[in-house]
Amino acid sequence: RRLAHGDDGDGGAGSGGAPRRRIRIGGRGPLLLTGALLLVWCVPVGLLLNRTDGSVSIPATMVDDQRDRTDLIADRLRRALNEAQADLVSTSHLIGAADAGAADRLLEEALVKHSRYRALYVVDADGRVGARAGADPHDWSRDEDLPLVRVSGKGGKVPVIQAGAPVKPVKGGKGGTLVGEIRVEFLNSLLTRPGLGEVRVVDSEGLTLASSGGFLAFEELPRETLTDLVRAGGMRVGAGPVENGLLIREGKGVTVAAAAPFSGGGVTADIGWTVVSWQDAARFQIAAYEREDRSVLAGMLGLAAIILSLGWIHLVVVRPLRALATSAENLADGDLKTVLYPRYQDEVGAVVRSLELLRQQAQAHRHNQARRSAEPRPDGR
Structure with a gap:
């Protein structure tokens, strides 16, 4: 009758003779779907909710604080350079009255005493280097139009910052100049201040001489707006340039920036240097940025919770269930030797223990049948 209706009698097999397989949805599919849905919630919260733009209102007090603190650094740096030149003046008086051997010792002692210098040397009227201490000296021009604190070494890896003091001639000599090369690391240490962002010292052309972070010698400022700010700060208003x-x-x-040119007395008054600083306004404690940070934090915490939860479900539920299904199939195929151990003391573990009891009973039943078959029957057969 089944053949008459087109059934081949194989219990629902297709035309090719292969049995039809039921589509099974395992535990990984729902987990992946749940994770995708939760990610759809976390990503907008972390990346789209409470996002700020360039229209955030920045209090004027924060701009004023950036400007005032930048001016303090400029004043501290100017004083340090003036003190360096004053030390050279004091040492030059001793150099002028000393012989060659004593001059070398004086320079060595001064170099040890003042860590701001990388080299000290005396240049005579002809440009030749006499007494010296420290690193290799660089050329020093005796042009009277140049300031006593100057910069050279363009094209090199490190700016060469020199300060000079005249050495009085002795016994009809031509005299010379005591030159001290100031370490760039010393200037960098004066620029490093917390809560001020990146701070640089630039010359009159806007080229970098020192920085609180890494920099390339004589590189330009990263933004044209900062260069314009330096130029505006160098313009004289009243008695001299002012900070901006x-x-x-x-x-x-939004970036908060400030520029403070060197002003005041001393040999550094007219060298044309400017201290410029800038930092992202997102570092300030402003309500809009705090809401944005909290949204990003909520998204990251949600993402971490999703990963931990789904990972825990996969390890504690899905994997033990898959192992349980495999053990049940092996048991149905007649494998009574493999002992089943529960991994966790939970519902899945209870099912594994029950399945182990069934295995033990089936194994005992098989042993009993084998023993009965081996025993002789009463009729002697």
């Missing part, structure tokens, strides 16, 4: 503060809005970001 500025909000830079570019795209979705």
Whole structure:
């Protein structure tokens, strides 16, 4: 009758003779779907919710604070250079009255005493180096129009910052100049201040001489707006140049910047250096940025919770269930030797223990049948 209706009698097999397989959805599919749905919630929370742009209102007090602190650094740096030149003046008086051997010892002692110098040397009227101490000297021009604190070494890896003091001639000599080369690391240490962002010292052309972070010698400022700020700060207003503060809005970001040119007395008054600083306004404690940070934190915490939860479910539930299914199939195929051990003391573990009891009973039943078959029957057969 089944053949008459087109059934081949194989219990629902297809035309090719292969049995039809039921589609099974394992535990990994729902886990992946759940993870995808939760990610759809976490990603917008962390990346889209409470996002800020260039229209965030920055209090004027923060700009003023950036400007004032930058001016303090400029004043500290100017004083340090003036003190360095004053030390050279004091040492030059001793050099002028000493012979060659004593001059070398004086320079060695001064170099040990003052860590700001990398080299000390005396240049005579003809440009030749006499007494010296420290690193190799660089050329020193005796042009009277040049300031006593100057910069050279363009094209090199490190700017060469020199300070000079005249050495009085002795017994009709031509005299000379005591030159001290100031370490760039010393200037960098004066620029490093917490809560001020990146700080640089630039010359009159806007080229970098020192920085609180890494920099290339004589590189330009990273933004044209900062260069314009330096130029505006160098313009004389009244008695001299003044410090300036500025909000830079570019795209979705806001930057607080300030520039403070060297001013005041001393040999550094007219060298044309400027201290410029800038930092992202997102570092300030502003409500808009705090909400953005909390949203990003919530998204990251949600993502971490999703990964931990799904990983725990996979390890504690899905994998033991898959192992249980494999053990049950082996048991149904007649494998009574493999002992089943529960991994966890939970519901899955209870099912594994029950399956182990069934295996033991089936194994005992098989042994009993084998023993009965081996025993002789009463009729002697």
